[in-house]
Amino acid sequence: AQSVTQLGSHVSVSEGALVLLRCNYSSSVPPYLFWYVQYPNQGLQLLLKYTTGATLVKGINGFEAEFKKSETSFHLTKPSAHMSDAAEYFCAVMAAGNTDKLIFGTGTRLQVFP
Amino acid sequence: GAGVSQSPSNKVTEKGKDVELRCDPISGHTALYWYRQSLGQGLEFLIYFQGNSAPDKSGLPSDRFSAERTGGSVSTLTIQRTQQEDSAVYLCASSLDGRNQETQYFGPGTRLLVL
Numbered sequence: 041a042q043s044v045t046q047l048g049s050h051v052s053v054s055e056g057a058l059v060l061l062r063c064n065y066s067s068s069v070p071p072y073l074f075w076y077v078q079y080p081n082q083g084l085q086l087l088l089k090y091t092t093g094a095t096l097v098k099g100i101n102g103f104e105a106e107f108k109k110s111e112t113s114f115h116l117t118k119p120s121a122h123m124s125d126a127a128e129y130f131c132a133v134m135a136a137g138n139t140d141k142l143i144f145g146t147g148t149r150l151q152v153f154p
Numbered sequence: 155g156a157g158v159s160q161s162p163s164n165k166v167t168e169k170g171k172d173v174e175l176r177c178d179p180i181s182g183h184t185a186l187y188w189y190r191q192s193l194g195q196g197l198e199f200l201i202y203f204q205g206n207s208a209p210d211k212s213g214l215p216s217d218r219f220s221a222e223r224t225g226g227s228v229s230t231l232t233i234q235r236t237q238q239e240d241s242a243v244y245l246c247a248s249s250l251d252g253r254n255q256e257t258q259y260f261g262p263g264t265r266l267l268v269l
Binding site: 072076081082083084085086089091130132134135139140141142143144145146147 | 158185187189196197198199202204210213245247249252253254255256257258259260261262263
């Protein structure tokens with residue numbers, strides 16, 4: 041069975057600082073991994089995804105993530121935080137089988153201070 | 155184009171009442187998912203529809219929960235005899251075919267409060 045662990049339910053950074061949100065996965069099959077962002081009172085929006093190919097994946101709003109099989113990790117980074125990045129971020133792995141249902145981590149709330 | 159829409163955006167109900175939540179997926183998307191987002195359980199999968207295939211109901215928490223998708227488009231999630239622990243945000247998502255790691259597009263959710 042697949043699972044996702046997000047370390048740190050809350051992360052605070054200063055505007056302009058590096059953003060690092062951690063995600064580790066467990067999967068018995070090659071994983072398909074996703075990062076979603078949720079702004080207050082809104083649905084989830086896809087930031088980026090890894091399915092196959094290049095292990096460094098670039099997404100929207102300057103975010104990127106690197107798939108590291110040896111570390112079973114898919115950490116999300118952004119070189120310079122912006123106030124508008126304040127939101128909740130969810131890492132997810134796609135369940136094996138004939139459906140594309142997502143198994144989510146518990147989320148990390150990012151706060152950005154001026 | 156139009157995204158996934160859900161209605162109502164908010165629903166307050168009394169314990170024991172039935173509720174219906176509606177989802178309109180993106181036109182042309184054959185796969186539709188329901189997820190629940192609650193404080194205690196995080197984001198969890200409920201049910202999945204793909205075309206005319208039998209739905210994957212493996213995430214439904216109890217037999218009080220049911221869902222249907224009529225005509226391969228609109229879906230309704232029904233919760234019978236609501237309990238306070240059903241209070242959550244119910245999110246609907248759709249994707250092109252649901253079998254090729256396609257991106258899931260989420261609606262804004264229905265916030266359900268059971269008093």
